Amino acid sequence: MxxxxxxxxxxxKPVQGDEPDENSSGDEDxxxxxxxxxxxxxxxxxxxxxxxxEFEPAPGGGxxxxxxxxxxxxxxxxxxxRATRSTSSKAMSYAVWYPSIARAHVTLSRGIHFTSMGHSVPRKEESEEKTTKRLELLPEEAIYMIERGALFCTKAGGAPMSAQQAFSEMLGTEDMTLEKYQVYSYLKRLGYVVTRATPPSPFYPVTPPSSTSSTPLRHQSLFSRFTFHLTNLFSRFNWWRPLCINPWLRQHMSYEFIYKSLRFIPSGHNAPLHVKHTSASPYKIFYHLYKPSTPFKKTSPPPPDFSVVVVDARVTQMPTLRELDDLFGELPELPPPLPRQRHPQQGPQPARNQLPPAPPTPTTLWSWISSWVFKEPETPSPPPRRPNPFAALKAGKRIVVIAAVDAGNISFFRFGQGGFEDWPMM
Structure with missing residues (x-):
């Protein structure tokens, strides 16, 4: 033919029955x-x-x-x-870009974007001697707002910047590269809140340092030290961490002691690494990441959910052991994951309107005294469950995410620091 x-x-004409389902996920392929x-x-x-x-590719052409x-x-x-992008003027924000400080001063803010973007900085205007606070955007925040069509950004006395002009003007300032902006815009479109890990200015809000609950022993009194050692001496025997007091008590003959005796290589992350320092490493934590469900306050950000490192995959090699150790040294230690709650089998429940039987009221003095003296002991609550060691090792004590950008293609790799020395059965 x-x-x-x-x-x-x-x-x-469309074939009946081929309409895609609204709840189907196969349309994305x-x-x-x-x-x-x-x-x-x-x-x-x-x-x-x-x-x-509609058609499969044919060898000889379609x-x-x-x-x-x-x-x-x-x-x-x-x-x-080819169509011209349009937006409503009622939803547009306005800003002025200052190349000398690499900031965009927001003169009119509209929308919900500024609940997690921008920070207040006290500046002294040229025409005024009084210092006033104003809202400023970092380069990646300004480019993201311009690219999505939510911000008119101009230079002093100029016309509004296009997206191409914003890229050429703002990239390369404040340690902002194309790869770092691609990671920033990708995570922002997914709904995450992204902030800088290292504050670019003294007025940039930072995460408060993690506080440790352990009190140094040197700041305790003599009585508290004596009670501390006395409690450790006569405490209940713990198979998870057996006590090693004296040989004649024979409490040192445990699996932990045997394995430590057979180990000739020091274990644990506190052991020093015999690796020489190389040149400046490209693996530096650049972003703090917050999930959409995490309550976020811009003036006082909470501890981040993830710490992100951005590298160029074409010029950066895999991280070495020294580089990973340096990254983990900057992160706080995370608690082990909580064990799963066991739901007991529910027996026959009483009727909704049926009230529990009331305890008998003592009628005489002797019955009242006997009920108070021979009172039935309360049922003790079950002891708290210990964390699952395999889940704790899988989660890791410290977590860092490395974003490798290969010509615009972003791949995320999660590295965790597992504490095998914390679990003697391992």
């Missing part, structure tokens, strides 16, 4: 149907839903029908990308 005879005069934009008479283009592939459908979809995609 001649291919010229296969040219259709009308678009192909195929291409977008750009032809639906031409039938919509709207000023602001909307990216259409993804559809199913037929006339396939070529026609592909050309029509390609033309619709170019028309959608």
């Amino acid at each position: 001649d291919d010229a005879l296969e040219l259709p005069n009308a678009p192909p 195929s291409g977008a149907d750009w032809t639906k934009l031409s039938s919509l008479n709207i000023n602001r283009p909307i990216i259409p839903r993804r559809g199913e592939k 037929s006339g029908l396939q070529i026609h459908v592909l050309d029509r979809a390609r033309s619709a995609m170019f028309d959608a990308l």
Whole structure:
């Protein structure tokens, strides 16, 4: 059959039963149907839903029908990308970019973006002698707002910057590279709150340092020291951490003591690494990451959920043991994960309107005294469950996330510091 005879005069009719389900996740694996934009008479283009592939690639090339459908979809995609982006002036914010300080001064803030972006800095205006606080954006925050069409940023006395001009003006300032901005914009679009790990200025809000609950022994009194050692001496025997007091008590003959005797290489992260320091490492914590469910306050940020390192995958090698040890040394130690709660089997429950039986009221003096003296002991609560060692080792004591950017493709790798020496059975 001649291919010229296969040219259709009308678009192909959709087949019944092929409409994608709204709750289906398989539509994300195929291409977008750009032809639906031409039938919509709207000023602001909307990216259409993804559809199913109609044809499989053939070795000798497609037929006339396939070529026609592909050309029509390609033309619709170019028309959608060629459309002018528009936004409402009521939702726009305005800022002025100052290259000397690498900051964008927000003169008018609108929207919910500034609940987690920007920080207040006291500045002295040129025309005024009084110092006033103003809202300023870092380079990555200003580029992100401009790129999404929510900010008009101008230079002093100039026209609003385009996205291309903002990239050329702001990248390369305040240690901001293209790879770091790509990671920032990707995480922000996912709903995370992203802040700088190292404050770029003294007025940038930082996370309060983690406080330790352990009190040094030298600050305790003599009586507290005596009671501390006395309690350790006569405390209940613990198989998880057996006491090693004296050989004649024979409490040192435990698995932990035997394994420590057989170990000829020091274990634990407190042991020094016999590795020479190399040149400056590219593995530095640059971002603090907060989940969308984490309560975040911009003026007093809580401890981060993750710490992110950004590297260029094409010029950076895998991290060495020394570099990972330096990264873990900057992070606080996390508590072990809580054990799973065991839900007991529920027996027959009483009726909703049925009240529990009331205790008998003593009638005579002797019955009252006997009920108080021979009182039934209360049921002791079960002891708290110990954490699962395998879950604790999997979670790690310290966690760092490395974002490797390879020409725009971002891959996240999670590294954890496991404490095998904390679990003697290992």
